[in-house]
Amino acid sequence: MKIRILGGLTAYHEGGSVHLGTPKQQLVLGMLAVHAGRLVTLDKLVDELWPDSPPRSAVPNVRTYAANLRRMFADADGEAVVARQPGGYQLLISPDAVDLARIERQITHGKALADAGQASAAIRVLTDAVDNWSGSLLPGLPLGPVLSARREVAEREHEAALVFLAGLHLSSGQPEDATRILRPHAARQPTRERLQAVLMDALLASGDSAGAAAVYRSTRAALNQELGVRPGSRLEELHRKALETGRRPPNPAERSAASSSPQAAHSARWLPRSTADFVGRQEVLDRLLRGIRRRSEQAAVIQVIDGMAGCGKTTVAVRLAEMLRAQHPDGQLFVDLRGHGETAALEPQAVLLTLLRQLGVPPGRVPTDFEDRAGELPPGPGHLSLGS
Numbered sequence: 001m002k003i004r005i006l007g008g009l010t011a012y013h014e015g016g017s018v019h020l021g022t023p024k025q026q027l028v029l030g031m032l033a034v035h036a037g038r039l040v041t042l043d044k045l046v047d048e049l050w051p052d053s054p055p056r057s058a059v060p061n062v063r064t065y066a067a068n069l070r071r072m073f074a075d076a077d078g079e080a081v082v083a084r085q086p087g088g089y090q091l092l093i094s095p096d097a098v099d100l101a102r103i104e105r106q107i108t109h110g111k112a113l114a115d116a117g118q119a120s121a122a123i124r125v126l127t128d129a130v131d132n133w134s135g136s137l138l139p140g141l142p143l144g145p146v147l148s149a150r151r152e153v154a155e156r157e158h159e160a161a162l163v164f165l166a167g168l169h170l171s172s173g174q175p176e177d178a179t180r181i182l183r184p185h186a187a188r189q190p191t192r193e194r195l196q197a198v199l200m201d202a203l204l205a206s207g208d209s210a211g212a213a214a215v216y217r218s219t220r221a222a223l224n225q226e227l228g229v230r231p232g233s234r235l236e237e238l239h240r241k242a243l244e245t246g247r248r249p250p251n252p253a254e255r256s257a258a259s260s261s262p263q264a265a266h267s268a269r270w271l272p273r274s275t276a277d278f279v280g281r282q283e284v285l286d287r288l289l290r291g292i293r294r295r296s297e298q299a300a301v302i303q304v305i306d307g308m309a310g311c312g313k314t315t316v317a318v319r320l321a322e323m324l325r326a327q328h329p330d331g332q333l334f335v336d337l338r339g340h341g342e343t344a345a346l347e348p349q350a351v352l353l354t355l356l357r358q359l360g361v362p363p364g365r366v367p368t369d370f371e372d373r374a375g376e377l378p379p380g381p382g383h384l385s386l387g388s
Contacts, residue, residue, distance in 0.1 A: 001073065001081055003033045003091075004099045006154075007135025011073070018076045023141055024049055025065040030138045032069075032082065032091035034150055036098050041088035048144035100137065100154060103129050107161045119168055126165040130181065133158050140310060159189070163198050175205035183354070184272070184336055186215070187346065190222035193232050200238040209245040211357065212238060214350060268331030270358045271318050281316050288320055333358050 004010040009026050011018040020026050027049055031040050046058045055061075066082055066089050073081040083090050095101040110126035113119075137151035162185055166178035182199040189195055196219045203212040216239040220231050231239075284305075292301050303320075305313045321332050335354050337346050346354075 001076075001079065001093055002097045002099075003029070003036075003093070004134070005030060005033050005138055006099050006103075006133060007139065009033075009138055009141065013076060015076065018072055020072070021065070021068055024061070025068060026138075027141055027144070027147070028062060028065045028089075029069055029082075029091075030141065030143075030147055032089060033098050034100070034147065036091045036093055036095045036101060039085050039088050039090050043088075044146065045088065048146050051144040099132065099134070103132055104157065106132075107157065110161075111164060114164070114168060119172055123165065123168050123172070126161060126168070127181075130158070130161055130165060133161075159185070159192060159195055163194060166198050166202060170202060170205055175202045178202035179206060179208075179211075179357075180270075187336055187338060190219055191226055193219065193223075193235055197234045197238060200235070200242065204238065204242060204245065208357070209242045211353065212242040214353065216242065218350070268333060268358050268360065270334045271321055271332050272314070272334060281312065281319075284316060285320055285323070289323065292324065331359075 001011065001013050004012075009020060009030055011020060011029070020029060028045060031045055031048055042059060042062060045062045046054050049062065050058055066084065070082040070084075073079065079092075081092055083092050096105065106125055106129035110122045110129060113125060114122035137154045138147060141147075143151060162181060166182050169175065169178035169181075179199065179202040182195065182202060186192070186195050186199045196215055200212040200215050203209070203215065216231065216235055219235060223229050223231055288303055288305075292303065303317075305317055307313050318334075321334075325332065333355055335346065335351050337351065
């Protein structure tokens, strides 16, 4: 039995996934999974499910939820995964069977390798760890005090791992790789100054002073709008450096070398990591595929996937793009437009900058004007656009 608590609560085994019941029942499993192998007392479970005013039936309700989970797991896998103990309950699985604990162990191992001077091995381990980090802790559930605090700790751990991995790429002379892993996360966390600073460092190291200045501007706007503060001294210093670098005339030799670099010659592959246990939505995928294959020979195809936030639009779009990879050998692009969430949606100029950089346009050749940037994109049929 394995349990995923990042990006959504899922319990699965060789035969498939397990139906987990009501949100309160899922919270009980979430608490047990976070403390896998350890006792969770009834009092802690009650406080988590009803942090303000627990009903008189709170203890019987928790016992019912736990009994339901124990029966569901036993029916699915033949094992008593949820065990009743004196004073509470315990999840009888290895902590490594829970995705968060397994990834945290990978991160610790990767940092130890880096401390031992094994940078390449550390990059491999940490890349696998951050690639498998599939989202926030238990999204969509009404978390109580313990799980809310654990979610915040997990988000900080994720950010620290990204920053550490980006630092390894920078010290290894791979600023483009640092930019690639930082950009989507920095876009979702525009007020995290440490994350934005490392992204600016990576952009400057790769010669993209315009991109670094754009990161500063968006961070300054987010900090002012959400927190009412100005950027710290480190961001101001990097911004001055970006402006000074941007005023220098472009070096033709460097520009030529960038355009003929191995990275520019490769196909653009910018899809996010796909969900390993993707199930359902086959009817939707079939309908989209039929529409694309019917019209893609005559013109470019635009598919719009609509739905409420968190219903899986991006997951479907990424799965569809992977299925069509062979028909589009030039590559596949991906931009998080930030259509849902507390942060402002991405501006069209920033979207074009991201697309051009993903297509391998050297930083010095990215136009500053919106119309010029749009003109740099390759025209004509044969290009597939997926919107979500």
